[in-house]
Amino acid sequence: xxxGENPDLLSKSNCLTEIxxxxxxxxxxxxxxxxxxxxxxxxxxxxxxxxLKDSFRVIGHDASIGIASLCFKPCKVNSTLVDMLLDAGAxxxxxxxxxxxxxxxxxxxxxxxxxxNPANLRLTAGGSSGGEGALVALRGSILGVGTxxxxxxxxxxxxxxxxxxxxxxxxxxYAGQENGTIAGxxxxxxxxxxxxxxxxxxxxxxxxxxxxxxRAWNWxxxxxxxxxxxxxxxxxxxxxxxxxxxxxxxxxxxxxxLPPIARFMDEVANTLRKTSSTPRVEVVDLDLTxxxxxxxxxxxxxxxxxxxNHMFDLLEATSxxxxxxxxxxxxxxxxxxxxxxxELQARxxxxxxxxxxxxxxxxxxxxxxxxAPHPVPEVDRWNTASYTSAFVxxxxxxxxxxxxxxxxxxxxxxxxxxKPLSSxxxxxxxxxxxxxxxxxxxxxxxxxxVGQKLMEKKLLGxxxxxxxxxxxxRDVGREQAKL
Amino acid sequence: MPENxxxxxxxRRKQEQRDAAIPASWRLQSxxxxxxxxxxxxxxxxxxxxxEEIAITxxxxxxxxxxxxxxxxxxxxxxxxxxxxxxxxxxxxxxxTLSFYITPLLxxxx
Numbered sequence: 001x002x003x004g005e006n007p008d009l010l011s012k013s014n015c016l017t018e019i020x021x022x023x024x025x026x027x028x029x030x031x032x033x034x035x036x037x038x039x040x041x042x043x044x045x046x047x048x049x050x051x052l053k054d055s056f057r058v059i060g061h062d063a064s065i066g067i068a069s070l071c072f073k074p075c076k077v078n079s080t081l082v083d084m085l086l087d088a089g090a091x092x093x094x095x096x097x098x099x100x101x102x103x104x105x106x107x108x109x110x111x112x113x114x115x116x117n118p119a120n121l122r123l124t125a126g127g128s129s130g131g132e133g134a135l136v137a138l139r140g141s142i143l144g145v146g147t148x149x150x151x152x153x154x155x156x157x158x159x160x161x162x163x164x165x166x167x168x169x170x171x172x173x174y175a176g177q178e179n180g181t182i183a184g185x186x187x188x189x190x191x192x193x194x195x196x197x198x199x200x201x202x203x204x205x206x207x208x209x210x211x212x213x214x215r216a217w218n219w220x221x222x223x224x225x226x227x228x229x230x231x232x233x234x235x236x237x238x239x240x241x242x243x244x245x246x247x248x249x250x251x252x253x254x255x256x257x258l259p260p261i262a263r264f265m266d267e268v269a270n271t272l273r274k275t276s277s278t279p280r281v282e283v284v285d286l287d288l289t290x291x292x293x294x295x296x297x298x299x300x301x302x303x304x305x306x307x308x309n310h311m312f313d314l315l316e317a318t319s320x321x322x323x324x325x326x327x328x329x330x331x332x333x334x335x336x337x338x339x340x341x342x343e344l345q346a347r348x349x350x351x352x353x354x355x356x357x358x359x360x361x362x363x364x365x366x367x368x369x370x371x372a373p374h375p376v377p378e379v380d381r382w383n384t385a386s387y388t389s390a391f392v393x394x395x396x397x398x399x400x401x402x403x404x405x406x407x408x409x410x411x412x413x414x415x416x417x418x419k420p421l422s423s424x425x426x427x428x429x430x431x432x433x434x435x436x437x438x439x440x441x442x443x444x445x446x447x448x449x450v451g452q453k454l455m456e457k458k459l460l461g462x463x464x465x466x467x468x469x470x471x472x473x474r475d476v477g478r479e480q481a482k483l
Numbered sequence: 484m485p486e487n488x489x490x491x492x493x494x495r496r497k498q499e500q501r502d503a504a505i506p507a508s509w510r511l512q513s514x515x516x517x518x519x520x521x522x523x524x525x526x527x528x529x530x531x532x533x534x535e536e537i538a539i540t541x542x543x544x545x546x547x548x549x550x551x552x553x554x555x556x557x558x559x560x561x562x563x564x565x566x567x568x569x570x571x572x573x574x575x576x577x578x579x580t581l582s583f584y585i586t587p588l589l590x591x592x593x
Contacts, residue, residue: 016574019504021567028563035555047552047559048545049566064497068490071497091563094570111494112501118576121520138526140570143545203545318490442521 015115015131015140017054017095018061024049024093031089043089044210051141053129054095055102055178056082056194063178066100066109069317070178079176081145081194084214096131096144100323101311101330102179103303105155105382107131108323116379117159122439123376126156132197133160143203147177149192150303151371151388154448157197157400158371161444163463164197165204165399166392168454172211173220180311188341189302190392191222201467204399205460224454231454234365234461235279243280244465246272247362249369252386253289254296255424257373258432259413260406264445265370268403272368275469284362291354295390296424298351301344302393307333325380352394359452366462367450371400374431375410376443383427387448397451397459402444403470410445411437509571526572536565 031047041047057063057075064070078086085092100109107130108114115130117123118138125134129146133156136144146153148166157164169191179192186192196207212228235242248269251257257265272281312332315322322330336344358364372387391398415433420426449466451459511529515522527537539562543551551557 014574016501016570019501019571019574021504021506021571024563024567025560028559031559035559041553045549047557047562048549049563051570062497068493071493091559093563093567110490111497118522118573121522135570135573138523138569138573138576139540140526140566140573142540142543142548142566198545200544200546206546206549318488318493320490 014113015097015134017097017112019094021093024091027091041089043087046089048090049093050085050090051132051135051144052095053132053146054098055147057176057178058082058092064111065098065102065178065180066111067314068111068320069314080173080220084216088210096135099127102128104325105385106325106380110320120443122378123443124159124379124382126159128152129156132156136162136197144197145194146197147192147194149190149392151385153195153197154371154388154400158444158446159376161402162197163201163204165195167193167195167456168395168397169193170222170224171454171456173216173223175220180314182310185306189305201463208456231457234458241279243282244462245282245363245365247284247286247364247367249286249288249367253293254386254422255373255384255428256421257370260375260410261370261373268447271473272469277469277472279465292390294351295393296386298347299389299393305336305341307335309335355394369448371446371448373428375406375440377431378439384424391450395453397456399449399459399463400446401449401463401466402446404445405442406440406445505571509568511575522576525576526569529572531572532568536568539565540569
């Protein structure tokens with residue numbers, strides 16, 4: 001149970017922030033009338049309800065992101081993606097819960113309360129798109145849209161056993177988001193992306209295809225002009241049986257994965273190596289600790305450029321207290337100056353360049369690594385997003401792919417003796433050594449699948465191949481269990 | 484927004500606004516058991532969704548639903564009603580069970 005929360009204020013924890021069922025039903029009737037009259041759907045998302053993270057602007061509704069001083073200020077303009085979804089014939093019906101400041105891996109704020117994990121209420125639903133994760137898990141949404149700058153799509157997807165993609169910057173329109181920053185600030189730092197949270201690979205592809213075909217570059221100056229058709233697939237048609245080359249990365253070198261995750265990654269690598277599905281998968285074991293270990297501190301430095309000043313201004317406008325998890329982790333700091341930002345950008349370009357060598361040398365189609373160095377933790381026990389933030393720093397296309405759930409055998413094994421690699425590593429060990437491990441039973445085990453910058457279509461191709469391998473091996477496991 | 488309204492009052496008003504948007508017939512009549520930590524099946528079991536609505540929300544992914552909608556086999560009003568009902572249930576589920584969840588701990592303290 002998270003400590004320090006006032007039970008009186010807890011009474012309304014949940015996943016929804018804004019509810020517009022009435023207008024959704026009216027819109028559905030209009031779409032049905034259109035279909036009746038013309039015999040044709042209005043667009044590629046005709047009639048489909050789509051849920052949105054609270055940070056999206058929808059005319060007539062708040063985008064409070066759970067902050068008191070942003071409440072009761074209904075939006076006058078839609079986010080660009082919202083307009084695209086409406087043009088495609090979608091039905092919008094609700095928005096979903098987020099953490100205060102959007103920079104937390106649990107979804108709790110003073111306005112809407114906390115979103116819990118419906119598969120196990122003791123565990124986190126993740127953040128910052130936690131409301132989306134829980135709603136899609138409960139099938140109160142079949143297709144959700146979240147955003148991600150440190151892991152905020154991939155982490156809720158992992159926590160709820162769902163598929164989620166964080167595209168690179170410039171693929172899915174991000175214009176018109178409310179993320180508690182001043183205009184222009186985001187350009188100096190790390191760019192966030194919007195992306196799908198869904199129950200299948202093909203549903204993730206659906207959103208990316210609709211966005212690609214919607215010519216968003218005519219509406220959002222950051223979107224590159226490349227339709228879905230023109231985006232590079234996994235293989236050209238004539239090479240469709242070529243093996244898929246996957247680099248398996250087991251650790252980022254700052255926080256060592258706990259025993260169940262380490263064994264799970266070995267199992268994933270073996271399953272991929274041994275598959276008889278086509279196309280085959282060629283597995284390369286990669287040690288990227290030299291490069292990856294530099295990512296977390298650099299990503300955090302970028303996140304700290306504003307020193308959280310604008311966010312604290314918003315909170316202090318109504319003397320709102322910080323959410324419990326943030327109380328020990330966030331405070332006002334001086335804004336970074338220009339020379340600091342310049343230095344960070346130079347380091348980032350250096351890392352991005354060095355990483356390209358890895359892709360070239362091994363001719364990789366994708367990297368497969370953990371989403372986190374631990375299973376889905378209890379509420380407010382997620383500590384670092386280093387395994388996910390690295391790929392936003394690098395601006396890669398990165399996704400969560402669910403594989404299976406934690407079994408009793410996964411609870412065995414102890415952390416290695418010896419000094420922790422870092423304070424993060426020390427904290428991480430406690431998620432194994434100072435916990436009743438049975439809390440992790442049946443929670444999702446997922447991998448992160450990472451592609452190069454702006455290669456979402458290729459990434460989806462890899463995800464489709466891997467998803468089939470994992471499903472086939474589950475079916476084989478079930479058959480063998482029956483014998 | 485009134486000048487100097489406290490964050491607590493803003494929170495309360497915001498929750499009221501949100502909760503008023505859930506129709507009475509979509510409210511859960513009974514709470515899941517106190518020790519229940521897994522609530523994924525409650526939308527199916529609670530009796531608010533019809534059999535058809537359960538099928539709409541469980542038997543398809545988004546691509547599957549779109550096939551049904553584009554062919555006219557399913558109407559958007561039926562899909563939207565089913566999803567909205569299920570979202571309303573999902574929303575209340577976590578709320579009810581959290582206030583459940585803290586009760587055993589409070590009774591330890593008091």
